[in-house]
Amino acid sequence: MFENYTYLDNASITRLDERVFDEMKPYFFDVYAIPTSESGYSMGVEAREVLEKSRETIAGKLNAQTSELIFTSGYTESSNIALKGVAMALLKKKGNHIIVSKIEDYSVLNTAQALEKQGFKVTYLEVDQYGLVDPDVLGDHITPETILVSIQHANQEIGTIQNLNALGEICKDNGVLFHTDATHTFTRVPLDLEKIPVDLATISAHTIHGPAGIGALYIKKGTPITKWMDGGFQESNRRAGLENIPGAVGFTKAAELVTSEENQRLEKMRDHLIDRILTEVPKSVLNGHKIKRTPQNSNITFEYVEGESITLHLDMRGFAVSTGSACFSRSLDPSHVILGIGGDHERAHGSVRFTLGRFTTSEQIDAACDAVAIVVENLRKISPLGNL
Structure with a gap:
């Protein structure tokens, strides 16, 4: 059905790599027991061994200790555990103030808002025109009641990469825990947690051609955190719920398959996509930082046109992209990210995100650029917003 379809929405989810699927299959049909201790039955013991081997590999990609990583159902759960777990652990011991940036993904923003309804104080930090948080501004908002700062490594819409070293040092100097959502940077951008002062980090498999429904949370040794979800005693009693063995295996294989050469190719x-569109399509503006951005992300606003219309017309031509237009999203609000970097509603409505993946080719990029130029020109001719 989608044989000749060009998928350019890899920030939402990536196509599973066949090699990942092949690695996962035995753990659906051959070794399907729940992980048990060494005193359990042999299939359960083998399941435990492969789970711990997966944990060791993923932790190694972060330069973290194996004991500092727990598997979750994905990036949303990981961020919920980080924010709510720390909030519950430190509420009575230190304070109830949390800081997040205004352009975080909803897994962090909505979690912060939920805590706000429970009586926590939340500061939503402004960002600059590129989406960067100023470390000095962060420092100015930390109070004696501040228990946690959560700032993403890179933004999900515009790809801007934050300076985690500078932000983390501010938190460290003030005795505040620091969480980062690294969903869009894990294996794509260097993230050495032995060197970067991060206490908690969210990662996921679905953005690196791994399976959906599996993620992980790094919890630095000694970080105070309360178990958020009631149930069993899995993941060293830090996360309740049946372990996803095939998912962990697939996550591991996906992480192993990402190479620096692939990231350079994506970049x-x-x-090339950004240069062609900005050169060939008048009144197009790049959103986010031109240099400090993930290798797979391009986000461009086209003036006088709705992003929803561009998306639908590109889809009819065989190209999948996403937009910050309110009409296209499940929310009635335009992109909070574009608004957060100083854009108005028109800029948010006209934004289109192109995100690349392992299976994207140079020929597809050129074909997409050709299609964008035609679609935008045609839509501007009939646009009620005005035209050139």
Whole structure:
């Protein structure tokens, strides 16, 4: 059905790599027991061994200790555990103030808002025109009641990469825990948690051609955190719920398959797409930082046109992209990210995100650029917003 379809929405989810699927299959049909201790039955013991081997590999990608990583159902659960777990652990011991940036993904923003309804104080930090948080501004908002700061490593819409070292040092100097959502940077951008002062980090498999429904949370040794979800005693009693063995295996394989050469190829295609569109399509504006951005992300606003219309017309031509237009999303609000970097509603409504993946080709990028130029020109001719 989608044989000749060009998928350019890899920030939402990536196509599963066949090699990942092949690695997962035995743990659906051959080794399907729940993990048990060494005194349990042999299939359960083998399941435990492969789970711990997966944990060791993923932790190694972060330069973290194996004991500091727990598997979750994905990035949403990981961020919920981080924010709610720390909030519950430190509420009576230190304070009830949390800081997040205004452009975080909903897994962090909505969790912060839920805590706010429970009586926590939340500061939503402004960002600059590129989506960057100023470390000095962060420092100015930390109070004696501040228990946690959560700032993403890179933004889900515009791809801007934060300076985690500077932000983490501010938190460290003030005795405040620091969480980062690294969903869009894990294996794509260097993230050495032995060197970067981060206490908690969210990662996921679904953005690196791994399976959906599996993620992980790094919890630095000694970090105070309360178990958020009631149930069993899985993941060293830090997360309740049946372990996803096939998912953990697939996550591991996906992480192993990402190479620096692949990231360089994505970056080259990304720059080519940006250069072509900004050169060939008048009144198009790049959103986010031109250099400090993930290798797979391009986000461009097209003036006088709704992003929803561009998306639908590109889809009819065989290209999948996403938009910050309110009409296209499940929310009635335009992109909070574009608004957060100083854009108005028109800029948010006209934004289109192109995100690349392993299976994206240079030929597809050129074809997409050709299609964008035609679609935008045609839509501007009939646009009620005005035209050139």
